[in-house]
Amino acid sequence: MEVKLFDGFSVELLARIQFAFTVSFHFIFPAFSIGTASYLAVLNALWLWKRDPIYLKLFEYWKPIFAITFGMGVVSGIVMSYQFGTNWAVFSDKVGPVIGPLMGYEVLTAFFLEAGFLGIALFGRKRVGDGLHMFAVAMVAFGTLISATWILSANSWMQTPQGFTIGENGQFLPADWWKIIFNPSFPYRLVHTVLAAFLTTAFGVGAVGAYHLLRDKSNRQARVMFSMAMWMAAFVTPIQIFVGDLHGINTLEHQPAKIAAMEGHYETHRGAPLILFGIPDDEAEVTRYAVEIPKLGSLILTHSLDGEIKGLKEWSKNDRPKALIPFITFRIMVGLGVLMLLVGLWSLWARWKGCLYDSRVLHRASVLMGPSGFIAVLAGWYTTEVGRQPYTVYGLLRTSDSLSPIAAPAVGASLLAFIIVYFVVFGAGVFYLLRLMRRTPVLVEDHELDHAPTRTAGITPGPTQDLSGVRHDV
Numbered sequence: 001m002e003v004k005l006f007d008g009f010s011v012e013l014l015a016r017i018q019f020a021f022t023v024s025f026h027f028i029f030p031a032f033s034i035g036t037a038s039y040l041a042v043l044n045a046l047w048l049w050k051r052d053p054i055y056l057k058l059f060e061y062w063k064p065i066f067a068i069t070f071g072m073g074v075v076s077g078i079v080m081s082y083q084f085g086t087n088w089a090v091f092s093d094k095v096g097p098v099i100g101p102l103m104g105y106e107v108l109t110a111f112f113l114e115a116g117f118l119g120i121a122l123f124g125r126k127r128v129g130d131g132l133h134m135f136a137v138a139m140v141a142f143g144t145l146i147s148a149t150w151i152l153s154a155n156s157w158m159q160t161p162q163g164f165t166i167g168e169n170g171q172f173l174p175a176d177w178w179k180i181i182f183n184p185s186f187p188y189r190l191v192h193t194v195l196a197a198f199l200t201t202a203f204g205v206g207a208v209g210a211y212h213l214l215r216d217k218s219n220r221q222a223r224v225m226f227s228m229a230m231w232m233a234a235f236v237t238p239i240q241i242f243v244g245d246l247h248g249i250n251t252l253e254h255q256p257a258k259i260a261a262m263e264g265h266y267e268t269h270r271g272a273p274l275i276l277f278g279i280p281d282d283e284a285e286v287t288r289y290a291v292e293i294p295k296l297g298s299l300i301l302t303h304s305l306d307g308e309i310k311g312l313k314e315w316s317k318n319d320r321p322k323a324l325i326p327f328i329t330f331r332i333m334v335g336l337g338v339l340m341l342l343v344g345l346w347s348l349w350a351r352w353k354g355c356l357y358d359s360r361v362l363h364r365a366s367v368l369m370g371p372s373g374f375i376a377v378l379a380g381w382y383t384t385e386v387g388r389q390p391y392t393v394y395g396l397l398r399t400s401d402s403l404s405p406i407a408a409p410a411v412g413a414s415l416l417a418f419i420i421v422y423f424v425v426f427g428a429g430v431f432y433l434l435r436l437m438r439r440t441p442v443l444v445e446d447h448e449l450d451h452a453p454t455r456t457a458g459i460t461p462g463p464t465q466d467l468s469g470v471r472h473d474v
Contacts, residue, residue, distance in 0.1 A: 012400055014411040015087040018418060020385070022080045024378055025422050029073030031377045034148060034194065035201025036066040037141040040121075042228075044137045048130055054224055061221070061441050062205075065433060067122055070114075072429050076422075087411060091392050091402035098164060098172050098180060102154040110147035114140055145194065152193055156186040158393050159384070160254045172393070184254055188247040189384075195240045196380065199340060200373025202232035207370025208437045210363035221441035223357050226366070230356070234344035241337060245300070252301050255394060256310045258387035261323040262330040263297055264290070265311045272297040272309035277331070280323035285313060287327075318390065326387040332379040336372045343369055 040059055047055035081103075084092045092099075120128055120136035128136070163179025164172045174180060209226030212219050252259045260266075264275045264287040274296035278287040298307035312320050343365060350356045388394055392402045 009408055009412060011403055011406060011408045011411055014408055014415055015083075015403060016399070018087065018411060018415040019080070019083055020382075021415065022076065022083065022418060022422070023381070025426055026073065026076035026080050027377060027381055028374050029069050029076060030144070030148070031197045031200045031374065032204060033066060033069045033073050034144040034197035035199075035204075036062060036069060037137075037144045038198065039201055039205065039228075040066055041134075041137050041141040044134055048134060054221060057441065058221055058225055061439070063122060065436050067118075068429060068433055068436075070118070072426060076426065079418075085404075086414070087404050087406065088392075088402055089404035091397070094170060094397055094402070095158075095172050095393060098157065098174055099154050101174070102150055102157070102181070106147055106150035106154075110143045110150065113146065114143035117143070148194055148197070149190060152190045153181050153183070153186050156189050157181075157183045159183075159189075159388060160185040161393050161396060172396075185247075185250055188243065188250050192240070192243050192247050192380075193377075195236055195243060196373065196377045198232060198236055199240060200377060202229045202236065203340065203343075203366070203369050203373045205229040206233065206366045207368075210366035211438075212440060213357060214360060214363050214367070215440070217357055219441065225441070226363075227351075227356065230344065230347035230351070230366075233340060234348050237337065237341045237344045241341065244334075244337070248301060249303075252309075255387070257312065257315050257320045258326065258384075259301065260310055260312045260314075261321045261326045261387055262383060263301075263309065264323060264327045265297070265309055266313050266323075267311040268308065268314060269298070269311065270308050271295045271306045272301075274300065278327075280327050282312075282317070282322050282324070287323075321387050321389040326383045329379040329382040329386070333376050333383060336376040336379070339369065340372060340376075 040062060043055050043059040043062070046052070047059060117136040117139040120133060121140045124136060125133045157180055160183045161172070162183050163174065163176040165175045167173045205225050206229030209222045209224075209229060212222035213226055216222070248259070261280075263272070264278055264280045265272060266280075266285040266287065271294070273292035273294050275287055276291045276293065278290035280287045295305045298309055299305055301307065301309060312323060343362075346362055346365070347356060350359050350362055356362070390399050391397060392399050
């Protein structure tokens with residue numbers, strides 16, 4: 001009997017799975033490289049300011065990790081973009097006049113900026129001098145932020161479109177670029193995503209520092225990277241939670257069906273409960289096994305105990321998202337955010353008690369939290385993208401009307417190829433990154449300092465005091 005591998009899968013489903021798969025691989029690399037680029041800039045600035053060789057060593061430790069992450073992000077992004085032509089040709093034709101220039105601006109500004117200064121940042125310290133090298137490192141970090149700005153502007157426009165007209169052939173034509181770029185959801189999504197990238201890096205760096213502290217709690221490099229990471233976790237996580245609240249209010253205003261799916265509400269409520277756990281059932285239009293806190297849902301979203309939250313029944317089944325995925329992924333994102341907050345507060349308490357570098361329980365918890373940022377950004381991305389369905393341009397262009405005229409087996413075959421190649425190539429890359437992170441950070445050797453720029457020519461830094469009170473002659 002002949003078995004067809006992709007029987008029962010529509011072109012739309014396969015194309016969406018393929019894009020979700022490739023964007024998931026792509027997104028984790030920029031989420032880390034954005035934060036790592038800024039971390040390198042801070043380390044380099046501290047080295048130039050204090051001339052403490054520990055910051056130079058940490059810069060050199062994280063530099064290859066950033067370079068590999070950056071490279072894998074670029075490669076995975078290029079591959080992902082081809083799908084606009086292969087699987088989503090109608091979408092590309094309809095929204096090209098709007099999305100195309102935004103993507104082009106990203107290349108002309110961010111990518112050229114990063115490419116122009118990356119080589120100097122990675123290899124030019126001894127060739128161009130302190131000032132230009134610091135400028136190059138800062139420009140690479142700035143370039144990653146510009147890249148995020150253009151990409152999020154394009155994606156936010158798909159969520160909250162404005163500033164356009166519809167042409168005779170159904171194309172979206174720019175009418176006001178300021179409104180297109182600064183669409184209603186863009187500021188919230190940009191800040192929320194950039195802070196998520198910083199937290200992803202903070203918990204990644206913190207996990208590496210904690211891992212090496214578990215092996216040797218006197219390792220000064222591990223102490224410094226762990227301390228810096230915990231400061232970031234402690235102060236940025238509360239800000240991220242506040243920004244997330246603002247983003248939720250904005251989403252309630254512009255995409256209420258998405259909020260209904262995220263919250264698992266099928267009925268419209270005044271004084272809506274917060275559903276902590278449950279299983280949304282779209283067929284029965286009820287969230288089964290719901291564990292609720294009365295009125296808290298309305299309080300969080302509307303800042304009123306009696307605020308109205310629309311349920312999914314306000315929209316026909318064909319015009320609303322399926323609730324299960326955004327319901328689950330939203331809770332994963334929020335749950336990890338709460339754990340990040342707790343670890344940050346725990347680190348402040350340990351710092352105050354003087355046991356930040358001695359608490360093995362905190363170190364083990366930090367190692368376990370290492371992947372939390374990556375999982376959280378993916379969960380948030382799934383919440384955003386699945387919650388936008390059944391549209392590619394919210395309320396205006398349906399996903400089913402955005403597809404290329406292509407057969408399901410062709411999409412399925414390319415999806416299978418992507419899965420195999422991605423797991424081999426990027427799996428090897430991630431394995432190598434983990435090996436780099438397992439390297440024990442050690443003090444800068446004398447021969448390295450002999451070639452490093454100093455405040456006074458011919459003079460190398462003298463003894464330094466490590467954080468544990470033990471002197472090291474460097």
